[in-house]
Amino acid sequence: MDRGEVKVAVMSDEEVTAGIQSMVRQSPAPFRPLVVLEFAVGAKQSAIEWMISKLQGSEATGGAELEVSAVVMTYKQQTVLYIGAKNTRLLSAADMTSLCKVYKDNHYREFTIEDMANFKGIEDVDSFLTTAEKQKLILHEMEAVRASDEEGHIPGYDKIKLWTGKSILKKYLSREIITKMYPLHEPEEIKKLGADWYQLKRVFKEQPIDDIRHYFGEKIALYFAFLGYYTIALIPPAFIGIIYFITSWQSMYREAIFAVFNLIWATIFLEVWKRYCSELSYRWGTIDMVSSKYDEPRANYYGTLGENPVTGKPEPVFPKWKRNFRFYCVTVPIVSVALGIAFYIMLGYFIMQEWADKKYASEKSWVNFSVLYLPTVIYAVLIGIVNAIYRKVAKKLNDWENHRLQSAYDNHLIVKLILFDFVNCFISLFYVAFYIQDMALLRSHLAALLITQQLIGQVQEAMVPFLFLKRRKKQVDEVLKKQNALQKKEYFNGEIAEDVQRQAGMESEMEEYNGTMDDYLEMFLQFGYVFLFSSAFPLAALWALINNVTEIRSDAFKMVKVFQRPFAESAASIGAWQVAFELISIMAVMTNCALIGMNPEVRKLLPSDVTAVNIVLIFVAVEHIILAIKVAVAYLIPDQPKWVEIELAKTAYQSKLALQEKHFQVNLSKHIHRTSQDKEKIDAVLKEKSQ
Amino acid sequence: MDRGEVKVAVMSDEEVTAGIQSMVRQSPAPFRPLVVLEFAVGAKQSAIEWMISKLQGSEATGGAELEVSAVVMTYKQQTVLYIGAKNTRLLSAADMTSLCKVYKDNHYREFTIEDMANFKGIEDVDSFLTTAEKQKLILHEMEAVRASDEEGHIPGYDKIKLWTGKSILKKYLSREIITKMYPLHEPEEIKKLGADWYQLKRVFKEQPIDDIRHYFGEKIALYFAFLGYYTIALIPPAFIGIIYFITSWQSMYREAIFAVFNLIWATIFLEVWKRYCSELSYRWGTIDMVSSKYDEPRANYYGTLGENPVTGKPEPVFPKWKRNFRFYCVTVPIVSVALGIAFYIMLGYFIMQEWADKKYASEKSWVNFSVLYLPTVIYAVLIGIVNAIYRKVAKKLNDWENHRLQSAYDNHLIVKLILFDFVNCFISLFYVAFYIQDMALLRSHLAALLITQQLIGQVQEAMVPFLFLKRRKKQVDEVLKKQNALQKKEYFNGEIAEDVQRQAGMESEMEEYNGTMDDYLEMFLQFGYVFLFSSAFPLAALWALINNVTEIRSDAFKMVKVFQRPFAESAASIGAWQVAFELISIMAVMTNCALIGMNPEVRKLLPSDVTAVNIVLIFVAVEHIILAIKVAVAYLIPDQPKWVEIELAKTAYQSKLALQEKHFQVNLSKHIHRTSQDKEKIDAVLKEKSQ
Structure with a gap:
C-alpha cells in the first residue's frame, strides 16, 4: 500500500527510459500468461511501449514488475499483451494486499512473507496461490501503477491528461486505448467445474x-x-x-x-x-x-x-458538499422524473386498455383480438426503451457522483x-x-x-x-x-x-x-x-x-x-x-x-x-x-452459527494473547513470576522519572 | 486474568497458614484506606481471619496482595476492615485488567507496565490512577480471589459450601458474613463536586x-x-x-x-x-x-x-437449555401472571370508579367527594404493593436464571x-x-x-x-x-x-x-x-x-x-x-x-x-x-461525529501499522528496500522447504 507513494516520489523521466532499456535487455524466460490486455486497433506505438515499460518496470521506478509478452497483429495494427508474474512477485503482492490464506492451524490469516513458512501449501509454490488469486493480484498491481508529477499525459496522446496519483491503466481503459482486459480461463478446470455444476443429471x-x-x-x-x-x-x-x-x-x-x-x-x-x-x-x-x-x-x-x-x-x-450537491440537486430530480415517466406510461397503458376493452371486446374477431393486445405491446416496448435509457443515465450519474x-x-x-x-x-x-x-x-x-x-x-x-x-x-x-x-x-x-x-x-x-x-x-x-x-x-x-x-x-x-x-x-x-x-x-x-x-x-x-x-x-x-x-x-435467530461465533472469538482472543506476549517478551507460561518482575520494572521507571 | 487459574492450582492448606503467619509478621506500613468491609455482628473469628489472610496473601498463594487494617469493636463484636493497596500492586492490576489510560499521544491506550513510562501523569505515581480507579481495581482483585479444590467451605461455617473457582468475597456477601462493602468518599473532592453540580446558582x-x-x-x-x-x-x-x-x-x-x-x-x-x-x-x-x-x-x-x-x-x-427452560417455562409465565394481575387491578379500578361516579357524584357533599377518590387511593395502594412484590420476585428470578x-x-x-x-x-x-x-x-x-x-x-x-x-x-x-x-x-x-x-x-x-x-x-x-x-x-x-x-x-x-x-x-x-x-x-x-x-x-x-x-x-x-x-x-444522522470517526480510524490504522512493523522487524521508512529483501526471504524459505 505504501508502494504507490514511494513510486510516485521516486519516478523520473530518466528512470522511465532506463526501465524500457532494462525491459529490452531482460532475457525472456518462459512464463504462463494469466491476463490479457488488448490495445485498440491503431493505438499509438509510444502509448503501447509506455504501458509495457510501466508493467515491466521495477517497483523502485514506479512499475508493476510483471512479466509481459506482446503479440502484434500487424495486419490489423493491433497489439495484445499477455501478462504473467513470477511467484516471488505474486507472494510479495499477496503480502502487501493482506490476502488471507490458510495458516498451519487451519485458520485463515493475512499472508506475510516473514511468516510464510507456516502457511499451508507453500511447499508447492506454483499452486499455493490459486489462478483466480494470481489474476486478482496482477490486476491490483497493474491498477496500482499511478502517474507521477512529471507524467502529464499519455505518450502519443497529448490531449489525454494524467494527474498525479491517477491510475494509468484505468485511464487507458476509460479512453479506450486498451479495449479489452480479461483473465484467461483454465480450460481443464472450467470443464470439470461445468460438469459438476450445470449438467442435467x-x-x-x-x-x-x-x-x-x-x-x-x-x-x-x-x-x-x-x-x-x-x-x-x-x-x-x-x-x-x-x-x-x-x-x-x-x-x-x-x-x-x-x-x-x-x-x-x-x-x-x-x-x-x-x-x-x-x-x-x-x-x-x-x-x-x-x-x-x-x-x-x-x-x-x-x-x-x-x-x-x-x-x-x-x-x-x-469535497463532500460537491458530491451531495450532485446527488441531491441533480441525481434525485432526474431519477424522480424517470420514475414519474414510468408512472405515466403505466397510467397511459391502463387508459388505452380500458378504451380498447370498451371498443373492441364486445365483438370477437381476429382484428379486435389483436387490437386488444396492442396497448400491452406498446407498453412493453415503451418501458423497454425507457428502461434502457434510464440504465445508461443511472450509470453515468453514478460515475459522476x-x-x-x-x-x-x-x-x-x-x-x-x-x-x-x-x-x-x-x-x-x-x-x-x-x-x-x-x-x-x-x-x-x-x-x-x-x-x-x-x-x-x-x-x-x-x-x-x-x-x-x-x-x-x-x-x-x-x-x-x-x-x-x-x-x-x-x-x-x-x-x-x-x-x-x-x-x-x-x-x-x-x-x-x-x-x-x-x-x-x-x-x-x-x-x-x-x-x-x-x-x-x-x-x-x-x-x-x-x-x-x-x-x-x-x-x-x-x-x-x-x-x-x-x-x-x-x-x-x-x-x-x-x-x-x-x-x-x-x-x-x-x-x-x-x-x-x-x-x-x-x-x-x-x-x-x-x-x-x-x-x-x-x-x-x-x-x-x-x-x-x-x-x-x-x-x-443469531446471525452466526454458534461454532462460527466461538471460532471468531477464539481467533480474537488468541491474537490478543499473542500481542500481549509480544508486548512483554515473556512466555505466558512464566506468568506466575510476573508480579516480582512487574515490581522491579515499576521501581526502575519511577526512579528514572523522579531523577 | 490468568492469575485466578494459577492461584487455584497452587493453593493448599499449609500455604494458607503460612499466609496468615506472614501477615502477622509483616510490619505495618502507613497506608491510605480506600475500601471498607464490615463483617456481620458476631461473625466467626476464623472466617474473618481467613478473609484477611486471603486479602493480604501473596498472589502466588492465591491471595489479593492488598493492604488490610482491621478495627474490632468488641463492644458489639463487629470487625471492620480497611483495605488499601500499594501503587505497584494497583499498577499491576491496571495492566491485568486492561485499564485504559492516556498515552503520550493524548489517546487512550490499555495500560501496560512494559510501556508505562510513556503514559501521561506517571511521574506522580500516587495520583496517576484516580481514587475511583483504585477502588475499582481493589474490588476486582478482591472478587478475583477464588476458592481452590481443597477449600470446600468457609472456615467456621461448615454449612456454607464453596466450589472451585467460586469468588470467596461474593460468598461472604451473599451469605451476609460481610454485610457492607463500600469505597470511601474523598471529603474534599466531593465537596467541590457538589458545589459545582447542584447548587442553586x-x-x-x-x-x-x-x-x-x-x-x-x-x-x-x-x-x-x-x-x-x-x-x-x-x-x-x-x-x-x-x-x-x-x-x-x-x-x-x-x-x-x-x-x-x-x-x-x-x-x-x-x-x-x-x-x-x-x-x-x-x-x-x-x-x-x-x-x-x-x-x-x-x-x-x-x-x-x-x-x-x-x-x-x-x-x-x-447449560443453555437450563437457562432457557428457567426463562421460558418459569419467568415468562410468572411475569405474564403479574402483568395480568396489574391489568385486572386496573380494570377493577375503572369499574369501582364508574360505580362511585354513578352513586355519589350527583350529590356534592364532603363524604361523597372523599368516596369519589377512594377507588384511586385503593388502586394506588394495591399497585404499590404489587409493584414492591414484583420487584423482589423479578430480582430473584433474574438471579435464578x-x-x-x-x-x-x-x-x-x-x-x-x-x-x-x-x-x-x-x-x-x-x-x-x-x-x-x-x-x-x-x-x-x-x-x-x-x-x-x-x-x-x-x-x-x-x-x-x-x-x-x-x-x-x-x-x-x-x-x-x-x-x-x-x-x-x-x-x-x-x-x-x-x-x-x-x-x-x-x-x-x-x-x-x-x-x-x-x-x-x-x-x-x-x-x-x-x-x-x-x-x-x-x-x-x-x-x-x-x-x-x-x-x-x-x-x-x-x-x-x-x-x-x-x-x-x-x-x-x-x-x-x-x-x-x-x-x-x-x-x-x-x-x-x-x-x-x-x-x-x-x-x-x-x-x-x-x-x-x-x-x-x-x-x-x-x-x-x-x-x-x-x-x-x-x-x-451518523452515530458518531466525523472527528470521532476519523480519530478511531486513525488509531486502528496506526495499530495495524505498528503490528506490521513489529512483524517485519524493519523500520517502515526502509520500505523501499523491501522488494529485494522479500525475494531473498522467499528464496530461502522455498529452498528450505524443497530440501
Missing part, C-alpha cells in the same frame, strides 16, 4: 460452491449460494400454493393464513441465509473483511490532490436500479390492487407479468447465448487461421503457445461479465412478485421455483461458456442486497395486510356490527403484530 | 460531567449526561405545548402537527444523543470497550466446573422491570384511549398520573433524604463517641486515623446506591407519558421539563450527600436504555396516529365521501410515512 444435487469460489472468487460464489438457497426456500410456499390452487376451501382466513405463513417464512429464510452466508465466509476467510470509510479510494475516484485524513497518504480529495469507495459506488447504483425497476414492475400492480381494487385483475396481471418476464429472461439468458456460442467458435477459428498467415510477432513473444493464443482469441470474442448486479436484480423482482402480493396469487412461488431451478443452470452455463472469465472479488456477504430483500419482506407485510383488509369478501365475513374505526384498529394491529413477530424472529 | 449551567466521571465513573456520568441532554431536548416540545395551551386555533391538523413534530423530534434527540454519547465515551477512552460473549463470567455465575470454549480457562458452566455476563443480567432485569412498569403505568391510559375512547378522560388521567408520580418522586428523592441526613449526622457522632470509649483495637490498626474512622462510620450508615436502573426507569416512564399520548396532552412536556430541572439537582444531591460512594463502572453508552427509549418512540408513532385517526372530531373534518376503507388506508399510510421518516432521520 445434477439438477437435484447441491452446487459445487467451494469449487465455484475457487475459480470465480467469493462474490460470484455467494450469488450462486444465495440463488440455490432461495430456490430451496421457495419449495414450501410453492407446495402450499399448489394445495390452495387445487382445493377450494372458502374462509376469511384462507388468504390470511397463506399470507402470514409467507411473511414469516420470508423472514426465516433471510435470517437463515445470513447464518449460512457467515458459515461460507468463515470457511473462505472473508468474514473478518472489514472495510473502513478511509480505505484506499477506488481507482476511478478523482479530485484535487490532498491527503487521507487517517493514513496521511496522498490521494484525490473531492464520484463516490470514494467501491462499496458506496455499488450501493448507490443498486439503489438507482432497484428504485426504477421497482416502480417499473410493481407500480401497475399497486395501481390495480389499491386504486382500482380489483382482485381478479390483480391476479391475472401479476401472473402475466411474472410468467412473461421469466420466459423472456430464460430465452435471453440461456437460449440466445447457446446459439451464438456455436457460431462464435467457427469465427474464431477463421480469424486465427488468417492471423497465423499474416501476423508479425514482435518483442519476445516466442513463448506464447499456439493454443494459448487460440484460447485468448476465443475469449476475446466472448461477452464481458458485468458482475452479479443484473442477476440479483432479477431475483429481487421475482422475490417481490412472490411475496408482495402472495395473498392474491398463491401460485407465484411455484412459477418462481420452476424458473429458478433452470435459472441456476443457465446462469452457471453462462459463467462457464458464454462470458469472459471475470476477475475474482472478495465478499463476506451479499451486501446491500440483503437489505433490499429485507425491505421487500417488510413491505410485503404492509401490502398483504392491506390487500386482505380491503378485500370486500373478507370484510363481508366480519361481524356486521364492527365499525369502520374498529376495522382500522384490527388491521393496523394485525400488521403491527406480524411486523413484531418478524422482528422477534430476526432477533431470535 | 448553577441551575442553568452545564453539569461538570468530566468531574462526575472522574469521581463516580463513566456509567453514572453517562446517566447524568443523558438526563441533562434529555432535559434540554424537552424545551421545544414544552414551548409548543404552552403555545397550544394558550391559543385556541381549531383544525383537524392541530393535534396532528404537534404529534408529528414530537415524533420526529424524539428521533432526532435520540440520534443526536448517540453522537454526543460517542463523543463522551471517546473522550473517556471507553468507546472501544468491546465485550465478547466469552468474557469472564460475572462473579455470581455458578455451575459445574468446566472450561471456557474460547480461552480454555476453567470456569463454571451452566443465572446469566453468564453482567450485561445479559442487567438487560434481562431491565426488560422485566420495564415490562411491568409499562403495563402498570400505561395500561390504564391505553384502556381509556382505545377502549373507552374518551379524549377528555385520557387527558385528565394522563395529567393526574404524570403530575402525581413526579411530585411523589421529588418528595421521595430529595426531601426525605435531606431530612434524614441531618438526623443521621447526630447519630453517627454519638456512635463514634461510644465506640471510642469501648472499642478494642486489634491487628495493626494504629494507622487508621480518627477522622477516617469517623468518616467510615458515617458512610456506613448511608444508603447503598443501587445503580442507575431506577433513575433510568423514572425517565423512561416520563418519556412514555410525554411522547406516547402527546396529541392528547401537549402540556406533558412542560411538566416533565420542570420536573427534570429539579431532578438533576436532587439526583446530584443524592449522589453527593445521601448515598455511599458506589464503585466506579465503565460504560461506552447507556446500553439497553437507548433501545428502550427508541422502542417507545416507535410505539409513539402508532399510538399518536391511532389517537388522531380515532378522534371523532378529526374524522368529522374529513370529506364525508371518504369510505371506511379509505380511512384505513389514509391512517396506515400516514403512520408508515412517519415511521419511514424516522428511519431516514436515524440513518442520515
Whole structure:
C-alpha cells in the first residue's frame, strides 16, 4: 500500500527510459500468461511501449514488475499483451494486499512473507496461490501503477491528461486505448467445474460452491449460494400454493393464513441465509473483511490532490458538499422524473386498455383480438426503451457522483436500479390492487407479468447465448487461421503457445461479465412478485421455483461458456442486497395486510356490527403484530452459527494473547513470576522519572 | 486474568497458614484506606481471619496482595476492615485488567507496565490512577480471589459450601458474613463536586460531567449526561405545548402537527444523543470497550466446573437449555401472571370508579367527594404493593436464571422491570384511549398520573433524604463517641486515623446506591407519558421539563450527600436504555396516529365521501410515512461525529501499522528496500522447504 507513494516520489523521466532499456535487455524466460490486455486497433506505438515499460518496470521506478509478452497483429495494427508474474512477485503482492490464506492451524490469516513458512501449501509454490488469486493480484498491481508529477499525459496522446496519483491503466481503459482486459480461463478446470455444476443429471444435487469460489472468487460464489438457497426456500410456499390452487376451501382466513405463513417464512429464510452466508465466509476467510470509510479510494475516484485524513497518504480529495450537491440537486430530480415517466406510461397503458376493452371486446374477431393486445405491446416496448435509457443515465450519474469507495459506488447504483425497476414492475400492480381494487385483475396481471418476464429472461439468458456460442467458435477459428498467415510477432513473444493464443482469441470474442448486479436484480423482482402480493396469487412461488431451478443452470452455463472469465472479488456477504430483500419482506407485510383488509369478501365475513374505526384498529394491529413477530424472529435467530461465533472469538482472543506476549517478551507460561518482575520494572521507571 | 487459574492450582492448606503467619509478621506500613468491609455482628473469628489472610496473601498463594487494617469493636463484636493497596500492586492490576489510560499521544491506550513510562501523569505515581480507579481495581482483585479444590467451605461455617473457582468475597456477601462493602468518599473532592453540580446558582449551567466521571465513573456520568441532554431536548416540545395551551386555533391538523413534530423530534434527540454519547465515551477512552460473549463470567455465575470454549480457562458452566427452560417455562409465565394481575387491578379500578361516579357524584357533599377518590387511593395502594412484590420476585428470578455476563443480567432485569412498569403505568391510559375512547378522560388521567408520580418522586428523592441526613449526622457522632470509649483495637490498626474512622462510620450508615436502573426507569416512564399520548396532552412536556430541572439537582444531591460512594463502572453508552427509549418512540408513532385517526372530531373534518376503507388506508399510510421518516432521520444522522470517526480510524490504522512493523522487524521508512529483501526471504524459505 505504501508502494504507490514511494513510486510516485521516486519516478523520473530518466528512470522511465532506463526501465524500457532494462525491459529490452531482460532475457525472456518462459512464463504462463494469466491476463490479457488488448490495445485498440491503431493505438499509438509510444502509448503501447509506455504501458509495457510501466508493467515491466521495477517497483523502485514506479512499475508493476510483471512479466509481459506482446503479440502484434500487424495486419490489423493491433497489439495484445499477455501478462504473467513470477511467484516471488505474486507472494510479495499477496503480502502487501493482506490476502488471507490458510495458516498451519487451519485458520485463515493475512499472508506475510516473514511468516510464510507456516502457511499451508507453500511447499508447492506454483499452486499455493490459486489462478483466480494470481489474476486478482496482477490486476491490483497493474491498477496500482499511478502517474507521477512529471507524467502529464499519455505518450502519443497529448490531449489525454494524467494527474498525479491517477491510475494509468484505468485511464487507458476509460479512453479506450486498451479495449479489452480479461483473465484467461483454465480450460481443464472450467470443464470439470461445468460438469459438476450445470449438467442435467445434477439438477437435484447441491452446487459445487467451494469449487465455484475457487475459480470465480467469493462474490460470484455467494450469488450462486444465495440463488440455490432461495430456490430451496421457495419449495414450501410453492407446495402450499399448489394445495390452495387445487382445493377450494372458502374462509376469511384462507388468504390470511397463506399470507402470514409467507411473511414469516420470508423472514426465516433471510435470517437463515445470513447464518449460512457467515458459515461460507468463515470457511473462505472473508468474514473478518472489514472495510473502513478511509480505505484506499477506488481507482476511478478523482479530485484535487490532498491527503487521507487517517493514513496521511496522498490521494484525490473531492469535497463532500460537491458530491451531495450532485446527488441531491441533480441525481434525485432526474431519477424522480424517470420514475414519474414510468408512472405515466403505466397510467397511459391502463387508459388505452380500458378504451380498447370498451371498443373492441364486445365483438370477437381476429382484428379486435389483436387490437386488444396492442396497448400491452406498446407498453412493453415503451418501458423497454425507457428502461434502457434510464440504465445508461443511472450509470453515468453514478460515475459522476464520484463516490470514494467501491462499496458506496455499488450501493448507490443498486439503489438507482432497484428504485426504477421497482416502480417499473410493481407500480401497475399497486395501481390495480389499491386504486382500482380489483382482485381478479390483480391476479391475472401479476401472473402475466411474472410468467412473461421469466420466459423472456430464460430465452435471453440461456437460449440466445447457446446459439451464438456455436457460431462464435467457427469465427474464431477463421480469424486465427488468417492471423497465423499474416501476423508479425514482435518483442519476445516466442513463448506464447499456439493454443494459448487460440484460447485468448476465443475469449476475446466472448461477452464481458458485468458482475452479479443484473442477476440479483432479477431475483429481487421475482422475490417481490412472490411475496408482495402472495395473498392474491398463491401460485407465484411455484412459477418462481420452476424458473429458478433452470435459472441456476443457465446462469452457471453462462459463467462457464458464454462470458469472459471475470476477475475474482472478495465478499463476506451479499451486501446491500440483503437489505433490499429485507425491505421487500417488510413491505410485503404492509401490502398483504392491506390487500386482505380491503378485500370486500373478507370484510363481508366480519361481524356486521364492527365499525369502520374498529376495522382500522384490527388491521393496523394485525400488521403491527406480524411486523413484531418478524422482528422477534430476526432477533431470535443469531446471525452466526454458534461454532462460527466461538471460532471468531477464539481467533480474537488468541491474537490478543499473542500481542500481549509480544508486548512483554515473556512466555505466558512464566506468568506466575510476573508480579516480582512487574515490581522491579515499576521501581526502575519511577526512579528514572523522579531523577 | 490468568492469575485466578494459577492461584487455584497452587493453593493448599499449609500455604494458607503460612499466609496468615506472614501477615502477622509483616510490619505495618502507613497506608491510605480506600475500601471498607464490615463483617456481620458476631461473625466467626476464623472466617474473618481467613478473609484477611486471603486479602493480604501473596498472589502466588492465591491471595489479593492488598493492604488490610482491621478495627474490632468488641463492644458489639463487629470487625471492620480497611483495605488499601500499594501503587505497584494497583499498577499491576491496571495492566491485568486492561485499564485504559492516556498515552503520550493524548489517546487512550490499555495500560501496560512494559510501556508505562510513556503514559501521561506517571511521574506522580500516587495520583496517576484516580481514587475511583483504585477502588475499582481493589474490588476486582478482591472478587478475583477464588476458592481452590481443597477449600470446600468457609472456615467456621461448615454449612456454607464453596466450589472451585467460586469468588470467596461474593460468598461472604451473599451469605451476609460481610454485610457492607463500600469505597470511601474523598471529603474534599466531593465537596467541590457538589458545589459545582447542584447548587442553586448553577441551575442553568452545564453539569461538570468530566468531574462526575472522574469521581463516580463513566456509567453514572453517562446517566447524568443523558438526563441533562434529555432535559434540554424537552424545551421545544414544552414551548409548543404552552403555545397550544394558550391559543385556541381549531383544525383537524392541530393535534396532528404537534404529534408529528414530537415524533420526529424524539428521533432526532435520540440520534443526536448517540453522537454526543460517542463523543463522551471517546473522550473517556471507553468507546472501544468491546465485550465478547466469552468474557469472564460475572462473579455470581455458578455451575459445574468446566472450561471456557474460547480461552480454555476453567470456569463454571451452566447449560443453555437450563437457562432457557428457567426463562421460558418459569419467568415468562410468572411475569405474564403479574402483568395480568396489574391489568385486572386496573380494570377493577375503572369499574369501582364508574360505580362511585354513578352513586355519589350527583350529590356534592364532603363524604361523597372523599368516596369519589377512594377507588384511586385503593388502586394506588394495591399497585404499590404489587409493584414492591414484583420487584423482589423479578430480582430473584433474574438471579435464578443465572446469566453468564453482567450485561445479559442487567438487560434481562431491565426488560422485566420495564415490562411491568409499562403495563402498570400505561395500561390504564391505553384502556381509556382505545377502549373507552374518551379524549377528555385520557387527558385528565394522563395529567393526574404524570403530575402525581413526579411530585411523589421529588418528595421521595430529595426531601426525605435531606431530612434524614441531618438526623443521621447526630447519630453517627454519638456512635463514634461510644465506640471510642469501648472499642478494642486489634491487628495493626494504629494507622487508621480518627477522622477516617469517623468518616467510615458515617458512610456506613448511608444508603447503598443501587445503580442507575431506577433513575433510568423514572425517565423512561416520563418519556412514555410525554411522547406516547402527546396529541392528547401537549402540556406533558412542560411538566416533565420542570420536573427534570429539579431532578438533576436532587439526583446530584443524592449522589453527593445521601448515598455511599458506589464503585466506579465503565460504560461506552447507556446500553439497553437507548433501545428502550427508541422502542417507545416507535410505539409513539402508532399510538399518536391511532389517537388522531380515532378522534371523532378529526374524522368529522374529513370529506364525508371518504369510505371506511379509505380511512384505513389514509391512517396506515400516514403512520408508515412517519415511521419511514424516522428511519431516514436515524440513518442520515451518523452515530458518531466525523472527528470521532476519523480519530478511531486513525488509531486502528496506526495499530495495524505498528503490528506490521513489529512483524517485519524493519523500520517502515526502509520500505523501499523491501522488494529485494522479500525475494531473498522467499528464496530461502522455498529452498528450505524443497530440501
